[in-house]
Amino acid sequence: MSEELVVRRISNGTVIDHIPAGRALKVLRILGITGEEGYMVSMVMNVYSKKLGKKDIVKVEGRELSSEEVNKIALVAPTATINIVRDYEVVEKRKVELPDKIEGIVRCVNPKCVTNAPREAVHPSFRVISRKPLKLVCEYCGEYLTEEEVIAQLAGT
Amino acid sequence: MSFSGKDVLSILDFTRNELERLFRIASSKFEGDELKGKVVALAFFEPSTRTRLSFETATLRLGGGYIGFDAVQGTSIAKGETFSDTIRMLDAYADVIVVRHSLEGAAKLAAELAEAPVINAGDGSKRHPTQAMIDLYTVWREKKVIDNLVYGILGDLRYGRASGSFLRVLNLYSPKKVYLIAPESLRPKEELLDTLKMPWEFADLEEVLPELDVLYVTRIQKERFPDPAEYERVKGSYRIDAALLKNAKEDMIILHPLPRVDEIALDVDSTPHARYFKQAAYGVPIRMALLREVIP
Numbered sequence: 001m002s003e004e005l006v007v008r009r010i011s012n013g014t015v016i017d018h019i020p021a022g023r024a025l026k027v028l029r030i031l032g033i034t035g036e037e038g039y040m041v042s043m044v045m046n047v048y049s050k051k052l053g054k055k056d057i058v059k060v061e062g063r064e065l066s067s068e069e070v071n072k073i074a075l076v077a078p079t080a081t082i083n084i085v086r087d088y089e090v091v092e093k094r095k096v097e098l099p100d101k102i103e104g105i106v107r108c109v110n111p112k113c114v115t116n117a118p119r120e121a122v123h124p125s126f127r128v129i130s131r132k133p134l135k136l137v138c139e140y141c142g143e144y145l146t147e148e149e150v151i152a153q154l155a156g157t
Numbered sequence: 158m159s160f161s162g163k164d165v166l167s168i169l170d171f172t173r174n175e176l177e178r179l180f181r182i183a184s185s186k187f188e189g190d191e192l193k194g195k196v197v198a199l200a201f202f203e204p205s206t207r208t209r210l211s212f213e214t215a216t217l218r219l220g221g222g223y224i225g226f227d228a229v230q231g232t233s234i235a236k237g238e239t240f241s242d243t244i245r246m247l248d249a250y251a252d253v254i255v256v257r258h259s260l261e262g263a264a265k266l267a268a269e270l271a272e273a274p275v276i277n278a279g280d281g282s283k284r285h286p287t288q289a290m291i292d293l294y295t296v297w298r299e300k301k302v303i304d305n306l307v308y309g310i311l312g313d314l315r316y317g318r319a320s321g322s323f324l325r326v327l328n329l330y331s332p333k334k335v336y337l338i339a340p341e342s343l344r345p346k347e348e349l350l351d352t353l354k355m356p357w358e359f360a361d362l363e364e365v366l367p368e369l370d371v372l373y374v375t376r377i378q379k380e381r382f383p384d385p386a387e388y389e390r391v392k393g394s395y396r397i398d399a400a401l402l403k404n405a406k407e408d409m410i411i412l413h414p415l416p417r418v419d420e421i422a423l424d425v426d427s428t429p430h431a432r433y434f435k436q437a438a439y440g441v442p443i444r445m446a447l448l449r450e451v452i453p
Contacts, residue, residue: 112281114240114262121241122266137348140262142283144348 007042007059014065015083015090016058016073021046024056026076026154030105031069039063052079067094072105074098075134075150102126102136106145106153113141160450164268165276168286168322173329179450180294183442191449192221198251199225200243200267201278202234202258207415208278208287211440212255215448218441224250244270253452256280274451282316283349288414289322291443295436296371299410304331307368309360311338311395312375312420314345319414320375321349328354336360336369340391343377362395366404372397372430374413374420398422402430412436 019027024043028034033041040061049055070082074096084092104123108115115124115138126136126145134147160175197216201209209227216223224247226232234243240263247254248271256264261281268275279285296303308327314320314337324345327335335357337344344359366372374397379388396419397411413421413433425431 110261112259112261114258114260114266114280117240117260119239120266121239121270122262138262140265141281142261142348 007044007057009088010040010042010059010061010085011088012086013039013059013061013063013084014070015085016060016065016070016077017055017081017083018049018052018079019056019058019073019077020052020079021054021056023076023151024058026151027056027058027073027080029154030073030076031065033060037063067097070094071097071099072102075102075105076154078131078134098128098131098134100128101139102128106136106150108138108141108143109145109149110138110141110143113138113143115140160447162274162453163451164264164274165286165447165451166264166268167277167284168289168326169328170286171290171326171329176290176293176326176329177297179290179443179446180297182446182450183294183439184298186442187445187449188218190220192216192219192452195221195253195452196251197221197223197225197448197452198247198254198273199223199227199278200247200254200256200258201225201227202229202240202256202263203279204228205257205278207437207440208257211437211444212278212448214441215444219445219449221448225255241266241270247271248273253448274453276447276451279318282318283321285318285322285414287440287444287447288319289326290447291436291440292319292323292373292412292414293326294439294443295412295432296410298439299432299435300370300408303327305333306370307334307336307365308332309336309338309362309365309369309372310375311362311372311397313343313377314339314375315343316378317375320373321345323373324349324353328352331355334358334368336365338362338365338395340395342387342391362397363401363404366401367406369405369409372405372409372411374411374417374433376413376416376418376420396420396422397425399424399428402428405430 042059045056046054080096082094083090103125107124125139129137136145244267253274255276255278256267257278258280263280264277332355337359377392410432411430
């Protein structure tokens with residue numbers, strides 16, 4: 001495989017493959033991986049993919065990501081596949097699945113939504129009403145959140 | 158089909174049968190002391206006249222007592238206490254909490270925090286379920302039917318919570334047609350239009366007036382405009398007066414959640430079309446029925 005030329009195989013951990021090109025940093029951000037945790041993290045961007053044309057790949061050595069964690073990345077990487085690696089062997093392979101409810105990853109865009117009020121006992125919560133294109137609806141104020149808005153937020157812009 | 162302990166957050170939480178049961182109770186001229194010993198908390202974080210006074214009246218007419226505030230001055234919120242903490246405190250004191258707030262979703266948050274049932278008395282620009290009940294009750298009382306009528310909804314359909322709630326509750330019925338009459342900048346958001354199940358279209362008032370059975374008028378709410386210049390530009394763009402109504406059906410009724418400013422001329426008040434004061438009066442029996450049903 002072409003990525004083997006760029007990044008070496010990992011012995012134990014998680015390989016997130018088939019990330020849409022250019023979104024690997026957003027994936028890391030959603031997973032809360034900053035680099036300060038001490039895991040060996042490798043990432044390649046814009047490598048050739050038969051399926052996608054171009055793709056990104058993220059490898060996290062020493063950490064197996066749970067389904068719940070991994071499903072969150074479906075917001076920016078619905079095509080991603082997850083490989084759990086033990087002793088250089090892929091022991092589990094699965095696709096990400098966008099949950100029906102998204103909690104605490106993105107914020108409501110409505111400035112008058114109660115979830116944007118400071119110091120209140122509330123977290124943003126969305127229901128997924130469309131997967132392609134992605135469309136979420138705020139459970140508190142009913143405002144839509146579009147795919148572009150989700151991606152812009154996760155890019156930190 | 159009991160409402161006991163139920164939160165009233167959105168008109169969409171109710172079925173047609175549940176609403177009509179409420180209407181039957183409201184129209185039965187019931188009175189008594191069914192709320193004796195009960196305390197209703199009126200938490201009005203945003204000003205209100207009709208909604209607050211009709212909740213107070215409804216409580217008193219059923220023998221209950223109320224506590225609360227109608228402005229954040231004079232409360233600990235002015236010292237920086239959060240909405241969440243205020244609700245937790247009221248939950249410890251009262252049997253039901255009626256909430257009015259400028260933030261959208263505030264009533265849902267209150268319901269999550271409080272064990273007592275929460276009634277949304279208007280939060281932000283989208284939801285005002287008890288107003289929608291009163292509006293629908295007015296149609297039910299004054300026209301005897303709700304289905305198969307032609308409705309015109311006029312005014313600020315974007316920032317006004319009453320028109321949005323009324324449109325949502327009409328989804329439970331089968332109107333023949335709903336005309337949305339609003340300047341382009343005040344048309345409903347996609348979030349609302351997507352939910353409409355009845356035949357609807359944008360229209361011009363003079364064109365559709367002769368067809369209407371019910372004309373629901375709302376105020377342009379200055380405080381909802383992000384830009385005051387935009388408000389100045391559109392405020393005069395619709396107005397109903399007696400001369401205009403000569404083209405209306407004889408039995409067409411006009412509703413308005415009030416307060417009105419100048420969208421309905423005073424000469425309309427004495428026409429048989431005007432039902433908005435009756436509508437305001439219906440606020441008390443509807444809220445009596447609701448409090449009686451909701452308080453455990």
